[in-house]
Amino acid sequence: MDNSTNKKKEVKKLEKITPRSQNKSKWYRDVLRMADLADYSPVRGCMVIKPYGYRIWELMKEDLDKRIKDLGVENAYFPLFIPFSFLQRESEHVDGFAPETAVVTHGGGKELEEKLVVRPTSETIIYSMFSKWVESYKDLPLKINQWVNVVRWEKRTVPFIRTSEFLWQEGHCLFDNKDDAKQNVIDALKIYYEFLKEKASLYVVAGKKTESEKFAGAEETYSVESLMKDGKALQVATSHLLNHSFVKAFDVEYTDENNELKTPWASSWGISTRTIGGVILAHGDDKGLVLPPGLAPHQIILIPIGNRDSETSQDIGETFGDYVSENVEKVLSEYRVIVDWSDNSPGWKFAQSEVKGIPIRLELGNREIENEEISYYIRYSGEKGRIKISDLHDWVDRKLKEISVEMYESHKKFTLDNTKKVESYDEFKKVVKDGGYVEVFFDQGNDGKSENEIQVDTKAISRCMPFESVDSAKLKGGVGKCFYSDSDKGVTTLFARSY
Amino acid sequence: MDNSTNKKKEVKKLEKITPRSQNKSKWYRDVLRMADLADYSPVRGCMVIKPYGYRIWELMKEDLDKRIKDLGVENAYFPLFIPFSFLQRESEHVDGFAPETAVVTHGGGKELEEKLVVRPTSETIIYSMFSKWVESYKDLPLKINQWVNVVRWEKRTVPFIRTSEFLWQEGHCLFDNKDDAKQNVIDALKIYYEFLKEKASLYVVAGKKTESEKFAGAEETYSVESLMKDGKALQVATSHLLNHSFVKAFDVEYTDENNELKTPWASSWGISTRTIGGVILAHGDDKGLVLPPGLAPHQIILIPIGNRDSETSQDIGETFGDYVSENVEKVLSEYRVIVDWSDNSPGWKFAQSEVKGIPIRLELGNREIENEEISYYIRYSGEKGRIKISDLHDWVDRKLKEISVEMYESHKKFTLDNTKKVESYDEFKKVVKDGGYVEVFFDQGNDGKSENEIQVDTKAISRCMPFESVDSAKLKGGVGKCFYSDSDKGVTTLFARSY
Secondary structure (H helix, E strand, O other), X not given: OOHHHHHHHOOOOOOOOOOOOOOHHHHHHHHHHHOOOEEXXXXXXXXXXXXXXXXXXXXXHHHHHHHHHHOOOEEOEOOOEEEHHHHHOOHHHHHHHHHHOEEEEEEOOEEEEEEEEEOOOOHHHHHHHHHHHOOEHHHOOEXXXXXXXXXXXXXXXXXXXXXXXXEEEEEEEEEOOHHHHHHXXXXXXXXXXXXXXXXXXXXXXXXXXXXXXXXXOOOEEEEEEEEOOOOOEEEEEEEEEEEOHHHHHOOOOEEOOOOOEEOOEEEEEEEEOHHHHHHHHHHOEOOEOOOOHHHOOOOEEEEEOOOOOOOOHHHHHHHHHHHHHHHHHOOOOOOOEEEOOOOOOHHHHHHHHHXXXXXXXXXXXXXXXXXXXXXXXXXOOOOEEEEEHHHHHHHHHHHHHHHHHHHHHHHHHHHHHOEEEOOOHHHHHHHHOOOOEEEEEEOOOOOOHHHHHHHHHHOOEEEEEEEOOOOOOOEOOOEEOOOOOOOOOEEXXXXXXXX | OOHHHHHHHOOOOOOOOOOOOOOHHHHHHHHHHHOOOEEEOOOOOOEEEOHHHHHHHHHHHHHHHHHHHHOOOEEOEOOOEEEHHHHHOOHXXXXXXXXXXXXXXXXXXXXXXXXXXXXXXXXXXXXXXHHHHOOEHHHOOEEXXXXXXXXXXXXXXXXXXXXXEEEEEEXXXXXXXXXXXXXXXXXXXXXXXXXHHHOOOOOOEEEEOOHHHOOOOOOEEEEEEEEOOOOOEEEEEEXXXXXOHHHHHOOOOEEOOOOOEEOOEEEEEEEEOHHHHHHHHHHOEOOEOOOOHHHOOOOEEEEEOOOOOOOOHHHHHHHHHHHHHHHHHOOOOOOOEEEOOOOOOHHHHHHHHHHOOOOEEEEEOHHHHHOOEEEEEEOOOOOEEEEEHHHHXXXXXXXXXXXXXXXXXXXXXXXXXXEEEOOOHHHHHHHHOOOXXXXXXXXXXXXXXXXXXXXXXXXXXXXXXXEOOOOOOOEOOOEEOOOOOOOOOEEEEEEEOEO
């Protein structure tokens, strides 16, 4: 047996992914590692995003950046460091963020006169600039976004889901009236909603946060929430009506058309690398990742299959190379296609393409070529079949769209199937353990005390008061008897255990 | 006089830019402010990149990212924070960077056990990961890039040119042989060279750095250097053959085909937001910014001009709106076009389009429409004229290319005109004050002592030992008598005062 045959026959060990039912945290870590998405770094709580994971982020960014620009928002860049005194200017904000900041005390070999905080979010530094930039009503609206890294010192971290450093975009806009600010808050939420549906095939619930769950410094916070397969909810993106908190703390004022001094209205909104965690947890299965076509680095993988076991990848390349480039790569040039010409065995390649969650796998051997066909396998459904090579382009075009919609519908069904309506706290305690959303009438009161009690008692917290639809931005459902208190002013609210 | 006429006639004050000859630093700051590129932040040495400046960066990134990916390099993301001990593992590296780091001592309200450095560059953290990722020759080459913010605590800062925080890309690659690593170092330099020529219209000299000017931890450093209009040189991008320094410090090893343990060869390379400073300093003039078409956020501005002074922008919009959208915007949809419908006077608009460096200005009034013509003004040359509206698309297409090439040629001529060859140190001292490159035969010795003496004496330092061409990567010129020492082993070297 010569060396090349030897190489061909070398069987790379295929690690087994721990079944989710057995250990969901080990399952997640196995998928991360085997799909080559991310790695643990030597710095506590910070992750390394590997090329395959980063490509998903690039696809997210490309799509979202376009949607954000279509709202008339322009990208800019503000400093990483924020003077500690800035954080202190808004009392809720400093209470919310100071405990989780990373603090720079030394620069250029010397102790700094004023400590710097590594941005956990950029309202304070941005408003300090807005106060220089906004003078008259003509300077409004001012719509800015930045794509940056932020740091929040988290106690328990999970790659993508909750990390001490993560990547996100943060939009910060100013308006001369509250209606426009509120509309912008909803427009941003709608961008996330539509992106998540169309590109991530994630069903999300849009709604308003309760007082205790809103952003530190906001008047109102809205979010899109998504249910993961393990029954826990994930907050995927948020959008805030900031009202006058930061604006006043940083003396942002403008003169209106009558030359009167006015206070502008503000919004901020963001989505982060956490979304990638959501995609893993909502779509993944025991074979690994299942990627929606909209965010798959490779939408299609082609695996050429030799005739005999002894054929090397070079032999296969010589046999199939021209055929593949003419009939597959050229035909599918508008999609993200990869051809696996590596030396590994077909079995290894199949398993690997499943771990990596590639939506469509195509297989091509001599039999297929003779019949002018190609074999296919659909990752999310397991569907298999053959198609005429002459139909390939149209079939791929249709199939990718179908997969995207079907994955969304399946996630929507899962979410609705796992949403339980309850009326009493006893019922609540019984069902909340099983995972999924629990829908109740809830009167949050005005001190957050009952939410806190419920959380301590059941580990569940409110996710949001859901909208009828993100377009209407009206709270769904009516008012009823609170499941927890004696109040009959409860509002439809979703609770869940969450990430 | 009613309010709307009043608004129309309102003359926004046009600030004067300080002439460069009068005060070049004030000129630079005036251009930054009036062209709306950047602003000073409350954090020492950190800048805010405003949307107009950031758009230039986005255009740079889009173009360079494509070139980098074409080299087979994949994007990833590594943590912002680096354990201080990592910096210490490579002795030259810690000496080079420790004095200019920002240090995080507290996280989550507690003092950290190990201080963290905010990345000044990422070799150390990346190599610590490479040591986990590389096992066999099959894992090589490994080609990674990241687009990130980095921090170097600078004493004197100038927006874009030298700031405590800046944005860049850093490529980090590993190879199983030195030739491939060296080729990658040159390929990266070539990407920068070609990008700067084609998109930034900057003429640069590519070459090798002397020992005292190379990167802390590299065996060889290469750079592209560009001459600014004030006669100072700017290092625009660098590329390093890292050799075994970091690889050994972080125990990166692989087994070759014979199962022997080997040490891989490494490269790293980067280009930053400093390039935007280079574009301002190399092309700008006393009227403001002059942008090359390749990096101009708006390549073309159209200014519609009313008939009478009393016409409001709304009147003008009603008269010209459809004509402009049909005959200009639609026709020029593949270019970056802006139409200025604002209420400001035509004079203000003209001046503003000049400050912002927009390559082509088009003007359209009733006279033009009657004659089916459009008036134009070319920012960099001052050329004016009229063209038939039916020729607009082809003319713009040709003209943008011409402007790009002519700006490059003009910068090349300026650079060559300002490169003086001298043979003695006396001559050197006389001409170096005037600015520009001074070309000499120089024997750097092996301790950097003479370079240091020359710098203290004349404020000039070596820029590079230039290549014949970036493709050949061979040092230009021969060997001759050193202008500074008695050695006759001097190599052609460019000196200049620099940023």
